[in-house]
Amino acid sequence: MMPRYRCSSGFSLLEVLVASAILALWLPASLYTLQLALSGQAKVQQKALLLEQMWLLKADIERQWQRGEPSAQHQQIDWQLSSVDPQQAHLTLTAEPYALDFWLHRQQPEAVITAGGDPVE
Secondary structure, eight states, X not given: OOOOOOXXXXXXXXXXXXXXXXXXXXXXXXXXXXXHHHHHHHHHHHHHHHHHHHHHHHHHHXXXXXXXXXXXXXXXXXXXXXXXXXXXXXXXXXXXXXXXXXXXXXXXXOOXXXXXXXXXX
């Protein structure tokens, strides 16, 4: 006759303690990693919002400059417009940590060629 070994139906105390220790070490590390990822995402989102506001302000200033004198205002973004000549200007937008430079050009009316070949505006 073969000897019978007792079978336990669950985990031993040692196995439960080892699993608990592994979870106790892994959980805070994964939560810290998640916190870092979420805070990084928030910073990227803030920077993207600032850049979007800068592009919108650029469009407003450019539209106003096409019509005459720009007078756009923004709380976080400083801007400076320097006229090069009546058709061109240099625009600088500054908001920490960004500084964007743009060249603005007024649209010239396109000439229409007639059958005789003389341009007509």
